[in-house]
Amino acid sequence: MxxxxxxxxxxxxxxxxxxxxxxxxxxxxxxxxxxxxxxxxxxxxxxxxxxxxxxxxxxxxxxxxxxxxxxxxxxxxxxxxxxxxxxxxxxxxxxxxxxxxxxxxxxxxxxxxxxxxxxxxxxxxxxxxxxxxxxxxxxxxxxxxxxxxxxxxxxxxxxxxxxxxxxxxxxxxxxxxxxxxxxxxxxxxxxxxxxxxFESTGSPESADPSPLAGLAPILQDRELVHTLLIIFLLSGIQGFIWSGTFAYIATYLQDVRGMTVAVSGILAGVQYGVGALGHLVGGYMADRSSRVLPVLIGTTGALIGFGLILLPSPAALLVGIFILGFSLFVKQPAMNTLLADAVPQEVHGRLYGVFFIITNTIGALAPMFGGLIIGRFSFTAFFLLCSAIVLSAYPLILLMRSALREASPRTP
Missing domain, CATH: 1.20.1250.20 (MFS general substrate transporter like domains)
Known part of the structure; x- marks a missing residue:
């Protein structure tokens, strides 16, 4: 056989x-x-x-x-x-x-x-x-x-x-x-x-070609719209923090901490490597525990990481770099999963389009604002701004816990 x-x-x-x-x-x-x-x-x-x-x-x-x-x-x-x-x-x-x-x-x-x-x-x-x-x-x-x-x-x-x-x-x-x-x-x-x-998926022959097809029931569901707004706001926060951190971490290590270009590049690369572990841990937790837990851990870890990299201790700096790398990626699988759970498959593409255009557009603003703040004030001021933006995610996380409508019964 x-x-x-x-x-x-x-x-x-x-x-x-x-x-x-x-x-x-x-x-x-x-x-x-x-x-x-x-x-x-x-x-x-x-x-x-x-x-x-x-x-x-x-x-x-x-x-x-x-x-x-x-x-x-x-x-x-x-x-x-x-x-x-x-x-x-x-x-x-x-x-x-x-x-x-x-x-x-x-x-x-x-x-x-x-x-x-x-x-x-x-x-x-x-x-x-x-x-x-x-x-x-x-x-x-x-x-x-x-x-x-x-x-x-x-x-x-x-x-x-x-x-x-x-x-x-x-x-x-x-x-x-x-x-x-x-x-x-x-x-x-x-x-x-x-x-x-790969087989062809996601395009039923009877699909309505209109860009707004299938969205009317979603827009009429106030609770679902509320959940989507929370997810999109969290994605915007993630985009700003992610882009701002990776745009300036190497320059911060060179200009403020006195590292060489090679060493700063290696440490910036380490953050991506640690982020791979964050992806795996976040995805596992989203399935086994809660969709919300990785988002909470990533948010808290980012706050701790920003605090540590601003301390004068080299050891605190290194630990902060590792924590930031892990935290900036651990919540991404959960965020992507939350959106998939919330809406029907026939509109996944368009709502992921909204999700990523918010993430990318707000993320694109971070290097520009970061350059202005660093030029006028300091790197410390920019990372403190990032910390304040991260703090704004906590009320959204609390709202999401109460508003979330998931298929998985394990998720609060």
């Missing part, structure tokens, strides 16, 4: 990911990491691009801003596309489009060529998260949804650590355009594999 099954797989060309929960989540985690790599791999290449094309830092910074701007605004239409055409189509298009952007960057050309490259990188990456969260909600159950979200986050953290180093190594051995070529080819292969290994 086993040989017959293997023969059937060989003949049909079907890999049994379609029936394997951990196989699908694991592969999607790698695709998730690749999606983040498209936005991060170029960071060590900027000085090489600057010298090669005769640019200044403002011009290079404009490229990065272009990528992140398109990344921020693309989440909302991505949610509609996911609900309308399905998870498989939208995720494949996301990775393929970002891969095209990387391949464009590998071509000989001018600043305009790179502008097209970064635009496509940001736009493609922006299309990933709403359909991916919807797909995870589709292939999981309320009992294992948290761990699915947690495992999905691990891939992004591991690639966040590795992608810049890998791109820098390729650029050192060959040329900075070779790094763009590598990620373009890797993305193209991943998109093809994803299309081959």
């Amino acid at each position: 086993c040989s017959t099954k293997v023969l059937h797989i060989a003949v049909e060309g079907v890999v049994p990911l379609k029936s394997s929960f951990y196989g699908r989540v694991g592969f999607l985690s790698l695709v998730h990491g690749l999606d983040h790599a498209f936005l991060m791999f170029s960071s060590p290449l900027f000085i090489l691009i600057l010298r090669d094309l005769g640019l200044d830092y403002a011009a290079v910074g404009a490229l990065v801003s272009l990528a992140y701007f398109t990344y921020g605004i693309g989440a909302l239409p991505a949610g509609f596309l996911s609900d309308r055409f399905g998870h498989k189509w939208t995720i494949t298009a996301a990775i393929a489009l970002a891969s095209m952007g990387a391949l464009v960057g590998s071509l000989p050309g001018s600043y305009g060529t790179l502008a097209v490259s970064f635009f496509l990188l940001g736009l493609g990456a922006s299309l990933y998260h709403p359909p991916a969260m919807s797909l995870l909600a589709h292939i999981s159950t309320p009992e294992n949804r948290g761990i699915a979200m947690g495992l999905h986050g691990v891939g992004s953290n591991l690639v966040m650590v590795a992608a810049p180093a890998l791109a820098g190594g390729i650029a050192t051995l060959f040329h900075w355009r070779a790094a763009f070529l590598f990620w373009g080819l890797a993305g193209t292969a991943a998109a093809a594999l994803f299309w081959r290994l």
